[in-house]
Amino acid sequence: MRCDRLAARLGVSELYIKDDSVNHPTLSYKDRVVSVAATRAVELGFNVLACASTGNLANSVAAHAARLGLECCVFIPDTLEAGKVLGSAIFNPTILTIAGTYDDVNRLCTQVADRYGWGFVNINLRSYYAEGAKTIGFEIVEQLGWRYPKHLVSPVAGGTLLPRIVRGLRELRQIGLVDGELPRVYAAQAAGCAPVVHALDTGLEHPEPVRPNTIAKSIAIGNPADGYQVIQSVKATGGRGAAVTDAEIVDAIRLLAETEGIFTEPAGGTTVAAAIDLIRRGAIPRDESIVVCVTGNGYKTAEVVADKLAAPVRLSRAFKDFEAWHESRVALA
Numbered sequence: 161m162r163c164d165r166l167a168a169r170l171g172v173s174e175l176y177i178k179d180d181s182v183n184h185p186t187l188s189y190k191d192r193v194v195s196v197a198a199t200r201a202v203e204l205g206f207n208v209l210a211c212a213s214t215g216n217l218a219n220s221v222a223a224h225a226a227r228l229g230l231e232c233c234v235f236i237p238d239t240l241e242a243g244k245v246l247g248s249a250i251f252n253p254t255i256l257t258i259a260g261t262y263d264d265v266n267r268l269c270t271q272v273a274d275r276y277g278w279g280f281v282n283i284n285l286r287s288y289y290a291e292g293a294k295t296i297g298f299e300i301v302e303q304l305g306w307r308y309p310k311h312l313v314s315p316v317a318g319g320t321l322l323p324r325i326v327r328g329l330r331e332l333r334q335i336g337l338v339d340g341e342l343p344r345v346y347a348a349q350a351a352g353c354a355p356v357v358h359a360l361d362t363g364l365e366h367p368e369p370v371r372p373n374t375i376a377k378s379i380a381i382g383n384p385a386d387g388y389q390v391i392q393s394v395k396a397t398g399g400r401g402a403a404v405t406d407a408e409i410v411d412a413i414r415l416l417a418e419t420e421g422i423f424t425e426p427a428g429g430t431t432v433a434a435a436i437d438l439i440r441r442g443a444i445p446r447d448e449s450i451v452v453c454v455t456g457n458g459y460k461t462a463e464v465v466a467d468k469l470a471a472p473v474r475l476s477r478a479f480k481d482f483e484a485w486h487e488s489r490v491a492l493a
């Protein structure tokens with residue numbers, strides 16, 4: 161989506177949102193990766209589809225398993241938002257909430273996959289899962305009229321998405337569907353969980369694990385499986401990292417909604433806030449094309465904005481009450 165109203169607020173000339181907040185069927189980028197992994201799980205004969213998840217992945221795995229008639233078991237930390245848990249429960253999988261962080265959940269699931277041979281989309285099916293993420297890169301080029309943008313901002317959690325966007329962009333050039341230079345790709349993380357940004361800033365090849373502390377729970381992964389690939393990809397394109405505070409994330413969620421009618425969750429607030437930060441610092445020039453990936457939906461994480469929004473105006477059914485309210489508003493203006 162070309163976003164001229166948001167662009168005007170940020171003082172840039174050409175800004176696009178790649179909007180996966182309305183990706184189907186479960187309203188996040190995870191439907192891309194699960195689609196491929198679930199298809200492969202069926203081909204390989206797995207009976208149980210499973211995942212270690214920060215929420216969105218569990219929603220998507222549960223929906224795909226329902227559609228395919230597979231048994232489903234999703235593992236999540238016990239601190240997720242109610243909307244994320246409900247978004248899995250509706251498909252009636254077995255949900256295991258684990259006392260610990262996502263990184264604890266992931267470690268447990270690695271052991272389960274080894275012992276029980278279930279099809280974990282992001283563990284023993286991870287190579288297929290990762291392929292699905294390339295489609296964001298394919299679509300960006302196609303939707304821009306078969307050209308690359310100059311700059312691209314991607315969120316980073318486990319690190320599947322960002323390197324596969326870059327791979328998708330490269331593959332289209334290899335087969336002759338686009339030419340020119342790859343965009344500079346920027347890794348966006350919440351300051352309360354920014355192992356990759358920290359590694360980029362300090363020149364580490366592998367991120368140092370951290371203990372997450374942020375409202376951006378979907379991207380709160382302290383020990384990213386593909387952190388090394390993210391760092392290599394960002395460096396290869398001449399990009400960098402940007403870490404943003406929880407307050408900046410909430411402000412960015414609201415700004416995107418108020419200017420463009422897109423309601424995202426904290427992962428999308430993180431990329432928008434990172435873009436704002438990179439533009440302000442001069443890392444992204446104001447007169448070049450920018451794509452910001454928005455990867456999840458705000459209805460699942462209502463609690464992060466609920467107490468910050470204007471309350472509805474309460475009126476009786478009487479027309480005179482409406483008139484009185486309208487007059488007081490005109491007087492105030």
Ligand SMILES: Cc1ncc(COP(=O)(O)O)c(C=O)c1O
Nearest residue numbers: 216317318319320321378455456
């Ligand atoms: C909405 C959303 N965006 C981005 C990510 C990060 O993706 P990745 O783990 O591929 O870095 C996740 C999940 O981890 C997510 O749920």
